[in-house]
Amino acid sequence: MKKVAVIGVGETKFGEHWYKSFRDLAVEAGIKSMEDANLERKDIGALFVGNMSAGKFIGQEHVASLVADHLGFSGIPCIRTESACASGSLAFRQALLSLQSGAYDAVMVEGVEKMTDIIGSQASLALMGAGDQEWEASVGLTFPGLYALIARRHMHEYGTTPEQLAMFSVNNHKNAVKNPDAQFRFEISVEDVLNSPLIADPLHLLDCSPITDGAASVLLATEDFIKKKKIKNPIWVLGSGQSSDTVALQDRKSLTSMFVTIDAAKKAYKQSGLKPKDIKIAEVHDCFSINGLVAIEDLGFCKKGEGGKFIEDGNISLGSTVSINTSGGLKAKGHPVGATGISQIIEIVKQLRGECEKRQVDAKYGLTHNIGGSGASCLVHIFGKEK
Amino acid sequence: MNMLGIVGYGAYIPKYRIKTAEIAKIWGKNPKEIEKGLLIKEKSVPGIDEDTITIAVEAGQNALARSGINPKDIGALFIGSESHPYAVKPSGTVVAEALNINRELRLADMEFACKAGTAAMQIILSMVKAGDIKYGMAIGADTSQGRPGDALEYSAAAGGAAFIIGKDPAAIIEDTYSFTTDTPDFWRREGENYPKHGARFTGEPSYFRHIIQATKGLLNKVGRNIEEYDYVVFHQPNGKFPVKAMKYFKVPKEKYLPGLVVDRIGNCYSGSSPIGLTAVLDIANEGDKILLTSYGSGAGSDSFSIIVTKRLKEIRDKAKKTEYYIERKQYISYGVYTKFRKKLKI
Numbered sequence: 084m085k086k087v088a089v090i091g092v093g094e095t096k097f098g099e100h101w102y103k104s105f106r107d108l109a110v111e112a113g114i115k116s117m118e119d120a121n122l123e124r125k126d127i128g129a130l131f132v133g134n135m136s137a138g139k140f141i142g143q144e145h146v147a148s149l150v151a152d153h154l155g156f157s158g159i160p161c162i163r164t165e166s167a168c169a170s171g172s173l174a175f176r177q178a179l180l181s182l183q184s185g186a187y188d189a190v191m192v193e194g195v196e197k198m199t200d201i202i203g204s205q206a207s208l209a210l211m212g213a214g215d216q217e218w219e220a221s222v223g224l225t226f227p228g229l230y231a232l233i234a235r236r237h238m239h240e241y242g243t244t245p246e247q248l249a250m251f252s253v254n255n256h257k258n259a260v261k262n263p264d265a266q267f268r269f270e271i272s273v274e275d276v277l278n279s280p281l282i283a284d285p286l287h288l289l290d291c292s293p294i295t296d297g298a299a300s301v302l303l304a305t306e307d308f309i310k311k312k313k314i315k316n317p318i319w320v321l322g323s324g325q326s327s328d329t330v331a332l333q334d335r336k337s338l339t340s341m342f343v344t345i346d347a348a349k350k351a352y353k354q355s356g357l358k359p360k361d362i363k364i365a366e367v368h369d370c371f372s373i374n375g376l377v378a379i380e381d382l383g384f385c386k387k388g389e390g391g392k393f394i395e396d397g398n399i400s401l402g403s404t405v406s407i408n409t410s411g412g413l414k415a416k417g418h419p420v421g422a423t424g425i426s427q428i429i430e431i432v433k434q435l436r437g438e439c440e441k442r443q444v445d446a447k448y449g450l451t452h453n454i455g456g457s458g459a460s461c462l463v464h465i466f467g468k469e470k
Numbered sequence: 471m472n473m474l475g476i477v478g479y480g481a482y483i484p485k486y487r488i489k490t491a492e493i494a495k496i497w498g499k500n501p502k503e504i505e506k507g508l509l510i511k512e513k514s515v516p517g518i519d520e521d522t523i524t525i526a527v528e529a530g531q532n533a534l535a536r537s538g539i540n541p542k543d544i545g546a547l548f549i550g551s552e553s554h555p556y557a558v559k560p561s562g563t564v565v566a567e568a569l570n571i572n573r574e575l576r577l578a579d580m581e582f583a584c585k586a587g588t589a590a591m592q593i594i595l596s597m598v599k600a601g602d603i604k605y606g607m608a609i610g611a612d613t614s615q616g617r618p619g620d621a622l623e624y625s626a627a628a629g630g631a632a633f634i635i636g637k638d639p640a641a642i643i644e645d646t647y648s649f650t651t652d653t654p655d656f657w658r659r660e661g662e663n664y665p666k667h668g669a670r671f672t673g674e675p676s677y678f679r680h681i682i683q684a685t686k687g688l689l690n691k692v693g694r695n696i697e698e699y700d701y702v703v704f705h706q707p708n709g710k711f712p713v714k715a716m717k718y719f720k721v722p723k724e725k726y727l728p729g730l731v732v733d734r735i736g737n738c739y740s741g742s743s744p745i746g747l748t749a750v751l752d753i754a755n756e757g758d759k760i761l762l763t764s765y766g767s768g769a770g771s772d773s774f775s776i777i778v779t780k781r782l783k784e785i786r787d788k789a790k791k792t793e794y795y796i797e798r799k800q801y802i803s804y805g806v807y808t809k810f811r812k813k814l815k816i
């Protein structure tokens with residue numbers, strides 16, 4: 084199989100972009116990634132755009148062509164991918180497969196979402212499009228409720244505590260302080276989390292990721308292209324795994340373990356020849372603190388049920404056993420749903436390139452974990468400095 | 471110096487109050503969190519027979535009493551409100567008759583969310599300045615609406631303030647400055663009972679941007695630093711926003727607390743910053759400089775530079791002071807509140 088690497092990255096700051104539109108954000112991230120790789124439009128064979136719900140957020144569909152249009156591409160094949168909050172990583176994987184197939188030499192992958200043009204309740208409804216409309220949304224469930232069910236069950240089965248969940252958010256915020264692109268660059272304490280308004284028992288406001296505007300873009304290229312263009316510091320894609328499961332939470336075999344994570348990770352680990360213990364840095368999908376905790380268990384960083392203790396014992400902080408969400412994660416860096424997966428990849432690429440300054444971690448390999456819905460889809464990617 | 475300004479002023483706030491804790495309790499919210507989040511303890515509620523017209527009349531009577539002028543000398547009346555009782559038919563005609571104002575009168579109702587009152591003041595000032603009228607009255611009054619269960623329900627209150635503008639003022643209006651953009655942060659469409667709002671969008675790109683730009687524009691226009699002002703009043707949709715804006719301009723507490731009334735009466739919309747101004751006029755001394763900046767969603771801000779003259783002391787005891795209305799109160803339950811505000815649909 085052809086070797087493929089990330090050769091350029093660029094993203095907007097994450098947050099409430101009152102003065103920038105969807106297209107402004109997409110163009111900003113796209114240009115930054117081209118400048119980073121020192122490529123021109125003619126070098127890029129195709130554009131993949133990960134976007135969850137521009138139709139509901141801004142009334143705009145047909146966004147792949149829109150992004151190509153405003154980036155000044157002419158005649159370029161452009162493809163939009165959607166897998167709820169994993170739309171970005173899905174775009175990345177499709178781009179990877181297209182390069183491995185020999186269709187292109189270099190492609191651009193963007194993730195973009197503009198979520199603050201509508202009010203919070205409408206945004207919640209748009210996001211619930213990722214759930215099961217007939218079995219979940221119809222009875223009033225939204226994502227905080229679904230993840231609260233997972234958290235309750237995890238507490239029941241393994242004795243996980245609200246404090247341990249809170250510690251996941253605390254770690255994210257601590258890292259976000261060191262990330263200039265993050266939405267919430269301030270520290271919080273366990274008490275802050277537990278004293279924040281209760282959203283869906285046992286999840287408090289500070290257990291939940293925010294509504295965010297943002298775009299992230301990466302350029303992917305084949306080994307031949309990289310050699311021909313003499314591109315320095317490529318970060319190689321060593322493994323890519325994708326999986327799917329039931330959309331409705333009630334149909335799963337387990338509430339406390341996500342089959343999609345285990346399955347996608349198994350495929351990515353196998354392809355890369357690596358094991359969880361080889362991974363020293365990972366960006367995991369913490370749309371809610373409980374999902375971050377479940378992820379570190381399902382990715383194999385600790386045993387099932389021991390996530391709470393693993394966090395409590397300081398195993399996820401910067402430079403520890405496995406540095407989790409050095410970017411600030413979804414909770415503190417922000418969660419512009421379609422852009423999140425690409426943004427996670429950018430953080431790992433920057434870490435492996437050694438460009439993360441105050442939050443820099445010494446690692447040879449890095450992993451990204453991106454979930455759609457309450458676990459109906461998942462993509463795991465593993466990256467390395469060497470092929 | 472152009473010696474035109476406020477010759478009479480008056481406020482009115484309905485006596486009924488509902489505590490934010492009482493509203494929070496009904497909606498299953500933590501009262502302490504709501505109080506801490508909005509910095510509002512209680513809000514005024516209009517009685518069942520009160521509306522923007524009655525509030526305007528009460529405030530107008532107080533302004534006339536202070537001015538000592540003959541109502542027949544008032545040549546223009548503009549009432550700014552977003553809760554005029556009629557969609558078609560002016561509030562102002564009723565108010566003018568009730569106040570016995572001259573029938574040779576220029577009159578119109580105005581609307582610009584929470585800043586129609588200060589917009590009315592600017593128009594009256596211009597007409598007086600042009601020599602078209604001797605005196606004019608500008609009123610900002612509202613019985614604002616908050617949808618049950620919405621964040622606005624904790625703040626939407628009732629009250630108003632009236633200003634008579636002309637020569638030989640108790641407070642000179644040195645200059646004004648306005649900043650206006652198309653920023654849809656808050657709106658109510660025709661036929662809808664309650665307004666909608668853009669949640670966090672109402673903050674940074676809306677309230678703060680306009681308050682800051684208008685205030686800076688005014689300071690630049692009059693060539694003063696904000697430190698030269700003895701009192702600063704900003705629009706007060708809640709307790710948090712104006713305090714944050716004051717911090718931005720480094721205005722010390724003692725200069726803004728006298729005009730900050732929202733924690734005790736809520737947001738009186740078109741009457742909000744005007745009532746704050748009346749509270750300051752009730753205590754200011756000759757030579758004191760007052761900076762007032764309103765904010766109306768949609769969006770715009772009017773900023774005023776005001777200098778107190780020796781006449782203020784002579785007139786201010788001729789009517790009930792703003793503090794009287796703030797402290798005159800009777801608490802009601804959420805049930806009575808729903809009756810008064812006609813939220814019960816039978």
